[in-house]
Amino acid sequence: MVTVCAMTATIMQALDTTIANVALPYMQGSLSASLDQINWVLTSYIVASAVMTAPIGWLADRFGRKKLFIVCTAGFTFASMLCGIAGNIAEMVAFRLLQGVFGAALVPLSQAVMLDSYPAEERGSAMAIWGIGVMLGPIMGPTLGAWLTESYNWHWVFFINLPVGIITVIGLVLFMDETAQRRELRFDWFGFLALAVGIGAMQMMLDRGEQVGWFESGEIVTEAIVSAIGFYFFLAHSLTTDEPFVRFEIFKDRNYIGGCLFMVIIGLVLFGTMALVTPYMQNVLGYPILTAGFLLAARGVGTLAAMLMVGRLMKIIEGRWLVLAGISLTAFTLYQMVGFTDQTSPRAIVVASVLQGFGLGLVFVPLSTVAFATLPGSLRTDGTAILTLVRNLGSSVGISVVIAQLTNTTMAMHARLAEFVTPFNDALAMPDARMLNPATDLGRAMMEKALTQQATVIAYANDFKVLMYLTLATLPLVLIIGSSRVTRPAPGGQPAPAH
Numbered sequence: 001m002v003t004v005c006a007m008t009a010t011i012m013q014a015l016d017t018t019i020a021n022v023a024l025p026y027m028q029g030s031l032s033a034s035l036d037q038i039n040w041v042l043t044s045y046i047v048a049s050a051v052m053t054a055p056i057g058w059l060a061d062r063f064g065r066k067k068l069f070i071v072c073t074a075g076f077t078f079a080s081m082l083c084g085i086a087g088n089i090a091e092m093v094a095f096r097l098l099q100g101v102f103g104a105a106l107v108p109l110s111q112a113v114m115l116d117s118y119p120a121e122e123r124g125s126a127m128a129i130w131g132i133g134v135m136l137g138p139i140m141g142p143t144l145g146a147w148l149t150e151s152y153n154w155h156w157v158f159f160i161n162l163p164v165g166i167i168t169v170i171g172l173v174l175f176m177d178e179t180a181q182r183r184e185l186r187f188d189w190f191g192f193l194a195l196a197v198g199i200g201a202m203q204m205m206l207d208r209g210e211q212v213g214w215f216e217s218g219e220i221v222t223e224a225i226v227s228a229i230g231f232y233f234f235l236a237h238s239l240t241t242d243e244p245f246v247r248f249e250i251f252k253d254r255n256y257i258g259g260c261l262f263m264v265i266i267g268l269v270l271f272g273t274m275a276l277v278t279p280y281m282q283n284v285l286g287y288p289i290l291t292a293g294f295l296l297a298a299r300g301v302g303t304l305a306a307m308l309m310v311g312r313l314m315k316i317i318e319g320r321w322l323v324l325a326g327i328s329l330t331a332f333t334l335y336q337m338v339g340f341t342d343q344t345s346p347r348a349i350v351v352a353s354v355l356q357g358f359g360l361g362l363v364f365v366p367l368s369t370v371a372f373a374t375l376p377g378s379l380r381t382d383g384t385a386i387l388t389l390v391r392n393l394g395s396s397v398g399i400s401v402v403i404a405q406l407t408n409t410t411m412a413m414h415a416r417l418a419e420f421v422t423p424f425n426d427a428l429a430m431p432d433a434r435m436l437n438p439a440t441d442l443g444r445a446m447m448e449k450a451l452t453q454q455a456t457v458i459a460y461a462n463d464f465k466v467l468m469y470l471t472l473a474t475l476p477l478v479l480i481i482g483s484s485r486v487t488r489p490a491p492g493g494q495p496a497p498a499h
Contacts, residue, residue, distance in 0.1 A: 001171055001174070001175040002113060002117055002171075002172075002175050002176050003114065003117065003126075003129060004171060005168050005171035005172050005175065005176065006110035006111075006113045006114050006117075006130065007110070007129065007130065007132070007133050008133075008164050008167065008168045008171075009069070009073055009106045009107075009109075009110050009168050010106065010107055010110045010111075010130060010133035010134055010137070011133040011137050011164075012076070012106065012161055012164050012165060012168070013076065013103045013106040013107055013137070014107065014133055014134050014137020014141075015137045015140065015141045015144065016045070016080075016099065016103060016141075016161070017045075017046075017049075017137065017141065018137075018141030018142055018145070018274070019141040019142070019144055019145040019148075019157050020041060020042065020045075020145065020157055020158075022142050022145040022146045022149060022293075023145055023148075023149045023154035023157045024038050024041065024042070026149055026153070026154040027041060027092070027154050030154065031086070031087075031088055031089045031092060032088070032089070033089040037089050038089065040089070040093045040096075041089075041092055041093060041096055042207070043203075043204070043207045043208070044093045044094075044096045044097045044100065045096045045097070045099055045100040045103075046100065046203055046207060046392075046396065047097075047100070047200050047203045047204060047207070048096075048097045048098075048099075048100025048101045048104070049100040049101075049103055049104040049392065050104075050199050050200070050203050050389065050392055050393065050396075051104075051196045051199050051200050051203075052100065052101050052104035052105070053104045053105075053108065053385055053388055053389040053392065054192070054195055054196075054199070054245070054246060054385060054386070054389055055187075055192055055245070055385075056068075056104065056105045056108050056109065056381065056382075056384075056385040057246075057247070057379075057381045057382030057383075057384075057385045057386075058185065058187065058188075058245070058382075059105070060109065060112070060179070060381040061181075061182045061185055061381065062181065062182060062183070062185045062187075063181060064178045064179050064180070064181045065109060065112065065113070065178070065179040065381065066172065066176045066177065066178040066179065067178065068105060068109065069105070069106075069109045069110075069113070069172055069176065070169055070172050070173060071102075072102045072103070072104075072105040072106060072109070073102075073106065073165055073168050073169050073172065074165070074169050075098070075101070075102030076099060076102040076103045076106060076161070076165060077161055077162060077164075077165025077166060077168075077169065079095055079096075079098040079099035079101075079102055079103075080099060080158045080159070080161035080162060080165065081158070081159070081161075081162055082095040082098070083095045083096060083099060083158040084155045084156070084157075084158035084159045085155070107134060107384075107388050108381065108384035108385040108387070108388045109381070109384070110130065110133075111127075111130055111368070111384040111387075111388075112380050112381045112384045113176070114126045114127065114129070114130045115127075115372055115380055115384075116377070116380065120373075121315075123369050123372075123373075125311030125312070126311075127311075127365045127368040127369045128307040128308070128310050128311035128365045129307075129311075130368070131307050131361070131364050131365045131368060132303075132304060132307050134364070140297060140300055142274075142278060142292075142293050142296060143290075143293030143294060143296060143297050144160075144293075145157050145293075146290050146293045147290065147293070148160065150290065186243065187245075188237075188241065188243060188244060188245035190233075190237055191234055191237050191238055191241070191244055191245030191246070192245050194230050194231075194233040194234035194237060195230065195231075195234045195245060195246070196230075197226060197227075197229070197230035198227050198228075198229075198230030198231035198234055199227075199230075199389075199393075200230075201223045201224075201226040201227035201230060202223070202224075202227040202393075202396075203396055204223050205220055205223040205224055205227060206396045206397060206399075206400040207396070207400070208220065208223070209400055209404065210400065210403050210404055210407065214404065246382070246386065247379060247382050249376075249379060250375060250379050250382055250383050250386065253374055253375050254374075254480065255370050255371055255372075255373050255374050255375070255481060256371050256372070256374075256375050256383060256387075257480065258367075258370070258371070258477065258480035258481040259367045259368070259370060259371025259372075259387060259481075260371070260386070260387060260390050261474075261477055261480065262323065262363065262367050262474065262477065262481075263367065263371075263387055263390050263391040263394065264390050264391065264393070264394035265394065265470070265471065265474045266360065266363060266364060266367070266391060266394070267390070267391040267392060267393070267394030267395035267396075267398060268394040268395065268397060268398030268401075268467075268470070269330060269334075269360070269398065269467055269470070269471055270360060270395065270398075271394075271395035271396075271398050271399050272395075272398030272399055272401070272402045272463075272467055273334070273337075273356070273464075273467060274296070275398070275399045275402055275403060276402055276406065276460060276463055276464065277296060277337075277349075277353075278292055278296060280340070280460050281295060281296070281349070283456070284342050284453065284456055284457060284460070285342065285344070295346060295349050295350060295353065296353065298349070298350040298353040298354050298357070299353040299354065299356055299357035299360075300357060301354055301357060302353065302354035302355060302356065302357025302358035302359075302360075302361065303357035303358065303360055303361040303364075304357075304361070305354075305357075305358055305361070306326075306357070306358045306359075306360075306361025306362050306365075307361045307364075307365055310322060310361060310362060310365045310366065311365070314365070314366060314369065319366030319367075319369060319370045319481065320366070320370070320478050320481040322362050322363075322365075322366045323362070323363050323366050323367060323478055323481065324475065324478045325359075325362055326358075326359045326360065326361070326362030326363035326364075326366075327359070327363055327471060327474060327475055327478070328359075328475070329355060329356075329358060329359030329362065330356055330359035330360055330363070330471050331468050331471040331472045332355070332359075333352045333353075333355045333356035333359065334356070334464050334465075334467050334468035334471060335468050336348075336352045336355075337352055337464040338461050338464045338465050338468065339461070340457075340460065340461065340464070341457050342453055342457055367481075368387075370481055371383070371387060372384075398467075401466075402463045402466070402467070405459075405462065405463055405466065406459050406460065406463050407459075409455075409458065409459035409462050409463070410452075410455050410456050410458075410459040411455075413454075413455035413458045413459060414451055414452060414455040416455075417451050417454060417455055418451055421447060421451070
């Protein structure tokens with residue numbers, strides 16, 4: 001029952017990272033908001049969630065994991081209800097901030113609960129079960145959001161959390177055991193505020209950069225400087241104080257460092273690819289949102305299949321070799337996506353998506369298991385919080401980079417292709433190109449549409465190629481990961497890896 005509660009909390013939070021995206025145009029009209037204002041519905045949640053992820057380890061130690069889990073789940077559910085009844089954009093942004101504050105704890109706490117609930121030899125299977133929620137949530141979010149918005153209205157994107165949240169709270173109250181409370185702990189306010197400023201300013205920079213022209217905007221330059229100052233003071237303070245806000249002992253563990261590095265890449269590739277594939281299917285192939293959502297769900301099918309298998313595979317195959325296979329398969333599917341055009345068939349998209357989901361599933365579960373194989377139990381909640389934070393930061397960076405490159409490459413390719421639209425181009429004199437006559441209004445309009453479409457296709461291909469190269473570049477990092485085999489308990493009650 002604890003597993004069920006941890007899963008429902010994970011799915012609820014993971015869904016909300018993407019489920020509101022497709023409902024934004026409907027919210028914009030209903031809340032009388034501008035395009036810039038409505039984007040704060042997403043930004044406020046992301047920033048609040050990122051800032052509040054780091055202190056989860058301290059909060060769980062100080063007040064008890066069960067108490068914190070119940071308060072955060074109840075708060076997230078209540079904030080979801082408030083979002084559903086928001087009457088204007090100011091209320092919506094405020095309630096989304098509140099939702100992000102409470103939602104930040106759900107994924108790391110559920111992971112820590114799952115790790116503690118199973119013996120070392122069963123943790124691969126436990127992480128497979130937990131990973132289904134983490135990986136499927138963002139993939140299924142747009143599909144579910146589109147169906148709810150079209151079938152009912154955008155309010156149900158938030159109201160759907162109410163029954164799930166209430167059941168989860170009841171289950172946690174009845175079945176979860178409380179951990180010891182360390183009342184002597186004191187909160188490192190300076191470290192927290194410095195880290196919050198650094199993370200918050202960086203998230204703002206990444207989220208707003210595309211809208212305001214990146215470093216051509218004074219806002220982005222200011223946010224970059226503030227972020228750098230925040231991180232500097234956080235590191236300087238943490239390395240010189242007796243009780244730092246983030247316990248740096250977690251970074252002495254080789255497996256944990258390897259897990260963090262790969263989690264950044266997973267966040268970057270998973271969310272970066274999602275940020276590309278959804279608009280590609282709608283804008284280039286012209287699919288309606290529900291069709292695009294169902295095709296995107298194919299990746300979830302591949303992930304689910306991998307996670308159903310990987311728990312058993314880890315009992316016979318080292319986790320690092322599964323990670324290597326998963327990264328290689330993901331890179332192969334990105335290579336396939338480089339060849340996507342405006343004529344790509346739905347079948348090709350589904351095949352590539354299923355294989356990519358399978359590859360990501362092979363990577364995620366072994367990493368979630370190996371990262372904590374040798375980490376002391378007292379550091380587990382801190383570890384899950386930081387692991388969630390780096391994955392979220394990786395996803396923010398990934399989305400910002402691929403969308404910025406998509407926009408810039410589309411403009412550059414449009415200008416490059418337009419150079420060939422001259423009276424001296426024999427291709428434009430062919431019978432098939434008669435409709436593209438630049439001398440007529442209709443011809444110019446059709447020519448512009450064709451140029452934009454082809455420039456966009458090239459830009460998407462370049463983005464997929466960058467993600468492919470990045471994925472391939474991470475292959476040597478597999479050597480950092482230690483053994484996932486557990487043979488005997490080490491001091492502190494932690495399993496030691498076999499050598």
